[in-house]
Amino acid sequence: MTRSRGNLRSYAICAPGLERFVASELAALGIATGRIDRGGVTFRATTRQLYAANLWSRVSGRILVRLGAFTARTFASLERQAEELNWPDYVGGADPVGFRVTARKSALYHTGAVAERLAQLLGKQPLRASEAIRNRGLLVVVRIDHDRVTISIDSSGAPLHQRGWRLDGAKAPMRETLAAAILAAAGWDGTRPLVDPFCGSGTLPIEAALLARNLAPGANREFAFTRWPSFEPGTWASVREEARLAARAKAGIPIVAADRDMDALDATITNAARAGVSTDLEVRQSQVSELSPPTGSSPGLFASNPPYGRRLSGGTDLRRLYRAIGRVAHDRFPGWSVGLLVANRALGQATGLNLDVAFRSVNGGVPVWFLQSTDASRVAVPPSR
Ligand SMILES: C[S@@+](CC[C@H](N)C(=O)[O-])C[C@H]1O[C@@H](n2cnc3c(N)ncnc32)[C@H](O)[C@@H]1O
Known part of the structure; x- marks a missing residue:
């Protein structure tokens, strides 16, 4: 379980083929990266580094924080172990919560039912991921593989390619x-x-x-982590101020x-x-x-x-x-x-x-x-x- 805020187990998601660029930009932020999968890079971060990674990553699409991982073959076991996780740091009372659940070669293959059980645990209506993001809610990402359940919380909100400057309706734009x-x-x-x-x-x-x-790509947008109950406004203000000072005039x-x-x-x-x-x-x-x-x-x-x-x-x-x-x-x-x-x-x-x-x-x-x-x-x- 991710209790220590100085050691958040995090995962930067990206389009396949771009992982090494994500790893280099995290390294440039002084972040130690771990395993590189197809479509993402694992890393450990302090709260400050997690905020900075969201603000500065030009190539990642989204950054998740792992809440926990366990083995479960029944809904009862899923509920019992999920209940132990550190939800209060991330889920506030009023936030809508969406779920993205994938299951592979597992007894818990009914992804909709998994989302429902977890939502129930949190006292929420289970929304679709896109709906939760649109409504500035929280996204919970659940991956079940060979009965191993990994639960993560999205820290980004809208995908990171949405910098806040692109007009809608452009023809075939590149991300x-x-x-x-x-x-x-x-x-x-x-x-x-x-x-x-x-x-x-x-x-x-x-x-x-x-x-x-040297303008931070995320300077003109908002992030889901600012709505977490554990959000540290002072840390975020300091990360943003550092970015403001680092910008070149032309x-x-x-x-x-x-x-x-x-x-x-x-x-x-x-x-x-x-x-x-x-x-x-x-x-x-x-x-x-x-x-x-x-x-x-x-x-x-x-x-x-x-x-x-x-x-x-x-x-x-x-x-x-x-x-x-x-x-x-x-x-x-x-x-x-x-x-x-x-x-x-x-x-x-x-x-x-x-x-x-x-x-x-x-x-x-x-x-x-x-x-x-x-x-x-x-x-x-x-x-x-
Ligand atoms: C695939 S789009 C580029 C999209 C761009 N990367 C973006 O993110 O919006 C290709 C562009 O090539 C332009 N184009 C097509 N033929 C051209 C030519 N012969 N000379 C200059 N521009 C051309 C089109 O007007 C179109 O805007």
Whole structure:
């Protein structure tokens, strides 16, 4: 059971393939990480570190705190052992509580009934996870595997990719957490220029500007842990103040957000303003074929999430577009690193660039690859004209 507040057994959930970036950012916060699973990283944290991990993690989707683990094969055994856990630190009288229960190869396989029993124990109506989060309630995550029951409490609330700056209704945006993983995979630390030729609603350049200015990604949102009975307002105020003091006034390097579509650029401009990084972005309306690096800039990162083709061939138009990407990168961005998030590796090959797979993940349920090259002038095949 997690009684000691100096030693919270925690778990940062992320999209598959992004675990090592989560582990590095936790390490950068001085947090000792443990096991890395597919889709998450275990760590132990003080209360302060748990708050800081929520505020600063750019790649995690949610952070859980483990309440306890035990073996149970019957509802009576589940109830008896669950009752012993330290619920009062986390569940307040008025909070709605939602449950996310998964069961695998276990006698307690009826996940709805497990949620009902636990809710009853807490004197609550069992809500669905999404309903509880929408209503600023608490999320209890129960995993049952070979009769081993692990009960955790969510500390984040709305998923961490929801930074609070994105306008609703953008077309096919990439998750903010995935954009942050792209920057981490490319080793982009905010000291080199960045150009995103297909910026859409601006996710990648905005995440880049937040990183370059050392702005905490969670500074403009709220977290579930602030509603726990055990919440320490003084600790949280101090974590936030430290973040405020750590922020840089400007990015100091060019960050170009380009797209051919004016509606997309309008969304970028609004989102950047909401994120507080308007002055850090150079927003350009441009076809990729017309794009060039910022005047006088040293080489940086040419990175993007171009239109996807999910079919293996990608279609003729898309192949033509990816050839144009390769040509522009090769001809106008020599010495720049290139990074492309694609849903179809054949399209990556169509660029003619010498791209390697940096990670594989999923975006909105679609498998994606992040392909990169450390120098756009290194080509696999000469760019076709
Ligand atoms: C997959 S979306 C990018 C989404 C973006 N990552 C986000 O998070 O919102 C692809 C973008 O490419 C733009 N686009 C398509 N063809 C283009 C071209 N030839 N030149 C420049 N932009 C183009 C579209 O307008 C669209 O905004």
